[in-house]
Amino acid sequence: MAKRYLVLRDQLRGVEISLWLTQLEKLRAESIRLAADFETAKVQFAEANEAVEQMYKASETLSERFRAKDVESETARQRIADITNLVAEAESSVAVLRANVKGDTDAVERLTTEISEQEGRRDTLQAQIDERYARMEVIEREIAALNEKTETLLGRVSEIAQSQGTGAGDLDELMQKESRESVTLAGERERLSATEISIRSLEARGRDAEHDLAEANGKLDEVIAKRRDCRRALEEAQAERQTLHNMIRGHELKMGGREEKVAKLQGEVQSLTLEDGAIANRIGILADMEREFQGFHRSVKEVMQEAGRGRLQGVHGPVANLLRTDDRYTLAIETALGGASQNVIVDTPDDAKYAINFLKRRDAGRATFLPISSMRGERLTERELDRRPGYVGIALDLVKFDSKLEPVYRNLLGRTVIVENLDQAVEIARAFKNRFKLVTLDGQVISAGGSMTGGSAVRTAGFLSRANEIKTLEGKQAATAEKLEAKRAELEEIERELKSATATLDVSRGELRQVEDSVLKLEGDLRTHDTIRDAAQKACDDLEQEQRDIKAKLEAAKAEIVTLGETITEREQAVIRYRAEADMLTRGQKDLTEAREELNSSLADLQAGRASLAAERDADKQTILELEALAASLSGDKGSKEEQIAALEAEKEAFTLQIAEREAQIGKYKAQIETCRLELARIGAEKLELERERTNADRNTQERNREILSMERECSRLEQKKLAADMEEKQIIDRLWDTYELSHTAAQQMRQELESIAAASREVAKLKKEIAELGTPNIGAIEQYEIIGTRHAHFVEQRDDIEHAKSELEEIIADITKEMEGIFSEAFGQIDQEFRRTFIELFGGGQASLELEDPDNVLGSGVEIRVQPPGKSLKIISLLSGGEKAFTAIALYFAIQKIRPTPFCVMDEIEAALDEANVLRFAEYMRNLSHRTQFITITHRRGTMEEADMLYGVTMQERGVSRVIHVDLEEAERSMGMVEGQLTIDN
Numbered sequence: 001m002a003k004r005y006l007v008l009r010d011q012l013r014g015v016e017i018s019l020w021l022t023q024l025e026k027l028r029a030e031s032i033r034l035a036a037d038f039e040t041a042k043v044q045f046a047e048a049n050e051a052v053e054q055m056y057k058a059s060e061t062l063s064e065r066f067r068a069k070d071v072e073s074e075t076a077r078q079r080i081a082d083i084t085n086l087v088a089e090a091e092s093s094v095a096v097l098r099a100n101v102k103g104d105t106d107a108v109e110r111l112t113t114e115i116s117e118q119e120g121r122r123d124t125l126q127a128q129i130d131e132r133y134a135r136m137e138v139i140e141r142e143i144a145a146l147n148e149k150t151e152t153l154l155g156r157v158s159e160i161a162q163s164q165g166t167g168a169g170d171l172d173e174l175m176q177k178e179s180r181e182s183v184t185l186a187g188e189r190e191r192l193s194a195t196e197i198s199i200r201s202l203e204a205r206g207r208d209a210e211h212d213l214a215e216a217n218g219k220l221d222e223v224i225a226k227r228r229d230c231r232r233a234l235e236e237a238q239a240e241r242q243t244l245h246n247m248i249r250g251h252e253l254k255m256g257g258r259e260e261k262v263a264k265l266q267g268e269v270q271s272l273t274l275e276d277g278a279i280a281n282r283i284g285i286l287a288d289m290e291r292e293f294q295g296f297h298r299s300v301k302e303v304m305q306e307a308g309r310g311r312l313q314g315v316h317g318p319v320a321n322l323l324r325t326d327d328r329y330t331l332a333i334e335t336a337l338g339g340a341s342q343n344v345i346v347d348t349p350d351d352a353k354y355a356i357n358f359l360k361r362r363d364a365g366r367a368t369f370l371p372i373s374s375m376r377g378e379r380l381t382e383r384e385l386d387r388r389p390g391y392v393g394i395a396l397d398l399v400k401f402d403s404k405l406e407p408v409y410r411n412l413l414g415r416t417v418i419v420e421n422l423d424q425a426v427e428i429a430r431a432f433k434n435r436f437k438l439v440t441l442d443g444q445v446i447s448a449g450g451s452m453t454g455g456s457a458v459r460t461a462g463f464l465s466r467a468n469e470i471k472t473l474e475g476k477q478a479a480t481a482e483k484l485e486a487k488r489a490e491l492e493e494i495e496r497e498l499k500s501a502t503a504t505l506d507v508s509r510g511e512l513r514q515v516e517d518s519v520l521k522l523e524g525d526l527r528t529h530d531t532i533r534d535a536a537q538k539a540c541d542d543l544e545q546e547q548r549d550i551k552a553k554l555e556a557a558k559a560e561i562v563t564l565g566e567t568i569t570e571r572e573q574a575v576i577r578y579r580a581e582a583d584m585l586t587r588g589q590k591d592l593t594e595a596r597e598e599l600n601s602s603l604a605d606l607q608a609g610r611a612s613l614a615a616e617r618d619a620d621k622q623t624i625l626e627l628e629a630l631a632a633s634l635s636g637d638k639g640s641k642e643e644q645i646a647a648l649e650a651e652k653e654a655f656t657l658q659i660a661e662r663e664a665q666i667g668k669y670k671a672q673i674e675t676c677r678l679e680l681a682r683i684g685a686e687k688l689e690l691e692r693e694r695t696n697a698d699r700n701t702q703e704r705n706r707e708i709l710s711m712e713r714e715c716s717r718l719e720q721k722k723l724a725a726d727m728e729e730k731q732i733i734d735r736l737w738d739t740y741e742l743s744h745t746a747a748q749q750m751r752q753e754l755e756s757i758a759a760a761s762r763e764v765a766k767l768k769k770e771i772a773e774l775g776t777p778n779i780g781a782i783e784q785y786e787i788i789g790t791r792h793a794h795f796v797e798q799r800d801d802i803e804h805a806k807s808e809l810e811e812i813i814a815d816i817t818k819e820m821e822g823i824f825s826e827a828f829g830q831i832d833q834e835f836r837r838t839f840i841e842l843f844g845g846g847q848a849s850l851e852l853e854d855p856d857n858v859l860g861s862g863v864e865i866r867v868q869p870p871g872k873s874l875k876i877i878s879l880l881s882g883g884e885k886a887f888t889a890i891a892l893y894f895a896i897q898k899i900r901p902t903p904f905c906v907m908d909e910i911e912a913a914l915d916e917a918n919v920l921r922f923a924e925y926m927r928n929l930s931h932r933t934q935f936i937t938i939t940h941r942r943g944t945m946e947e948a949d950m951l952y953g954v955t956m957q958e959r960g961v962s963r964v965i966h967v968d969l970e971e972a973e974r975s976m977g978m979v980e981g982q983l984t985i986d987n
Helices: 002-164 168-291 298-308 327-342 349-362 403-413 422-431 463-585 590-740 744-749 757-774 781-787 793-843 882-899 916-929 942-947 969-986
Strands: 315-318 323-325 344-346 369-371 391-394 399-401 416-419 437-440 847-852 863-868 904-908 934-938 950-958 961-968
Touching (some): 002 463, 002 744, 168 590, 323 327, 323 463, 327 403, 422 437, 793 847, 882 916, 916 942, 961 969
Parallel strands (some): 904 934
Antiparallel strands (some): 315 344, 323 399
16 A cells, blocks of 8 residues: 555656646746737737827817917907907097087187177277267367357457557457467366366276176186196096006906916816826726736636625635735735635635535636635744844734634734845744745745745736725825816816906906097097187286276376366466456456457357367277277287187098098908908807817727727736736746645656646546545555565566556557547548538638647547638637527538538527528528438527428417427428419419
C-alpha cells in the first residue's frame, strides 16, 4: 500500500504538474490573445476618441461660426440701436428746430405787434403834428389881423400926438419908448407863455415816457425772469444729463464685468458638466463590472447570479467584495488574499454543498466556498512585533467588514502582517523565524516558511481597487455636483443681475435721450429769451435817454422862465417910468391923453394878444419839431425791428432747411434700419441652419460617445479577463510552489506529454481518489514488499506476458485509431465542404465552416462551427440567435445527409425556431433531398406541411379516445386537378 501510495503520488505529481503547466500555457496563450484583443480595442478606442475629438472640433467650429453669427446679429442689432438713437437724436433735433421756428415765429409776431403799436403811436404823433400845424396857421392869421389893428391904432396914436403940438415931441419920444418897451415886454411875456406851454408839453411827454419806461422795465424784468428760469432749467437738465452719462458709464462697466463673469461661469459650468459626465460614465462602467462580477471566475459569476435569482441560499458573496480598506493598503490586502479573493463566503457547509452541486449540474467550473459556521482562524499575537521598524499592522486590523464575517477574514488575514517595504519585511521574517506571512505595501510577499514572491504589480486592477475607486469617484461626483450646482446658481444670479443692469441701462438711455431733447429745447428757448431781452433792454435804454433829454429840456425851460421873469419885471418898471414921465408932460392935454391912453391900452392889449399868439406859435413849432423827432425815432425803431424780423425770417428759413435735411437724413436712417433688419433676418436664417448642423453634429457625437462607452466597457472587460487570466496563472505558479515547492522552470523539466486536458483532469481526479481510498499509508510496508518480492517474481513473468499482449493490443489499437483518424478527417473534410455549400443555399449567401478545436487530437477534439450569415460578421455558433442556431444545425444535418444519406429520417420539430421564410427554405430543401431519403417530420409549421406527401394527425373527438387521421396530399392534389378540369369542361 505504501509503495502504491508512492507510485500514485509520483504519478499524481507528474500528471498534475503537467496539467498545471498545460493550463498555464493555455492561460498564457489566452492572455496573449486577450492582450492582442485589448490592444486592438485600445487602438479602436483611440481612433474613436480621435474621431470624437474631430467631431468636437467640428462642433466647436460650428459653435464658433454660430458665435460669429451671434456677433454679426448683435452688431446688426447694435447698428439698428445706434441708427435708432441717431433717428431719435435727429427727431429730437427736428423737434428742437421746430421749437426754434416756433420761437422765431412768436418773436416775429411780437415784433410785428410792436411795429403795429408803434405805427399807431406814430399816427397819433402825426395827428398831433398836423393839429399843431393847423393851429399855427390859425395863429398866423390871428397875428396878421392883430398886426393890422396895431398899425391902425399906432396911426391914430400918431395923429393924437400931432394934434397935441410941439411939446408933444418929448412926449412922443417917451410914448415911443413906452410903446417899444411895451412891445418888448409883450414879446418877453409871449416867450414866457411859450416856455410855460413847452414845459407843460415836456412834463406830459415825461409822464408818457415814464409810463412807457415802467412798462418796458416790467417787460424786461419778465423776460429776465423767464430767461433766469430757463437758464436754471437748462443747468439742471445739463447736470441731469451729466449724471445720466455717469450712470450709463457705470452700468456699462458693471455690465462688462458681469458679461465677463457670465462667460467665465459658463465655461466653468461646461467644464464641470463634462467632468461630472466623465465621472458618471466611469462609475457606470465600474458599477457594471461590479454588478456583472467581471474579473471573477466563471464559477463565481454563476453562483452569484444564481444567488441573485434567489435559487441559492446563504450566499454572501466573494471575499474581495465584502471588505473595504484604505487606498494605501489596497494592493497589500489584495496580494495577501491572492486567489482567496475569489472564494465565496456562505453561511453553512450545506449552503456550500448546494452551490457545488449547482456548479456540477451546470458544468460551470470549480469554486472554493468558505462556510462561516465552520471556518476557524486565529489572530497573530507575536510579542514585540508592533515595535519593529516598518510594521504597519496585521492585515485583519486594516480591513473593514461585517462582524458576522469575522471567522472567515480571521482565517484569511489573521496571521498576515503588512509592512512598509521588502527590506523591513526580510528583517521581521528573520527575527520571527518565518512563522507567519508578511506582505509589503507594494505587493511583495514572504510566506510562512521563508518563500518569497514579488515583482511588479498593477495598482488599479484588483477588486478592492475597483471598489475604492467607485467610492472615491462617488465622493468626487458629489463634490463636483455640489460645485456645479453652486456655479449654476451663481450663473443664474449673475444673469439676473445682467438682465436687470441691461434694463436699467435701457431706461437710463431713454431718460438721457429725453434729457438731451430738453437740453436742446431749453438752449433754443434761452437764445429766444436772449433776443427778446436785448430788444427790451434797447427799448428801456431809448426811453431812459428820452427821459434824460426831457429833463434837460425842462431844466433849460425853467431857467429861461426865471430869466424871462426878471426881464419882464425890468420891462414893466421901464414902462411904468415912461408912463409917469409921459403923464407929467401930458397933464394939460387930458383928453388927448385919455384917448391916447385908451389907444395905448388897446394897443397893449393887441400887443399882448399878438405876443401870446406868437408864443403859442413858437411853442407849437418846438412841439412840432420834437414830435417829428419822436416820430423819426419811432420810424428808426421800426427799421430796427424790421431788420430783426428779417433776421428771424432768415433764421426760420435756415431752421426749415435744417429740418428738411434732418428729415431726409431720418429717411436714410430708416432705410438703413430696414436694411439692417433684412440682414438680421438673413443672419437668423443662417443661425437656424448652423443650429441644425450643430444639433446633427451633437447627435452624431452622442452616438459616437455611446460607441466609445461600449468600447471602453469592452476594453475594461478584456482588461479584467486578462487580469483574471494573469491571476489564474499566478495561482497555478503559487500552487506549484505551495504544493511541490517547484518553480516554473523546474516544473518544466518534470513535464509529461498529455493526451488532453480533460483526460489529464480525469486522471488527476482518479489518482487523488485512489490515494484517498488508500487512507493513511504505511511507508514501512516498502521493506515488507522487498521481503516478499521473491514470492512475487513468478507473477512478473505473467505480467510480462500480459504486458506483451497489451503492447500488441495497443499497436492494434493505434493502427485502428490511425485509420479512424484518417477516415474521420476525410469525412470531416467532406462534411465541411458540403456544409459550406448547404449553408449558402439555405441562407442565401454568407459563409460557414467546421473547425477542430485540437487538430492534433482529431478523435478527442471538439468541433467548432463558425458561420457568417449574410450582412453579419463572422461568429461562432454560440453567439447566434436561436433561429440562426437552429438553421445552422439544419444546414449541418443536411450536409451530413448528403455525404451519408440514410433510407429514412425522423425529425422532431427541428424547424420550430425558424421564421416563415426560413421554414419554406427548409421544406423546399428537404423536398430536394427526399429522392434519396424518406423524411418523417413531426411539425406544427404550415410551410413544412405544405411540402409533405402525406400528413398524419392525432385527434380526440371523444373524451379519452384518440384517433389517427391521414391525408394523401398527392392524391388530393390529383383529385382537385380532375375536379378543376371537369369544371373547365362544364363551363
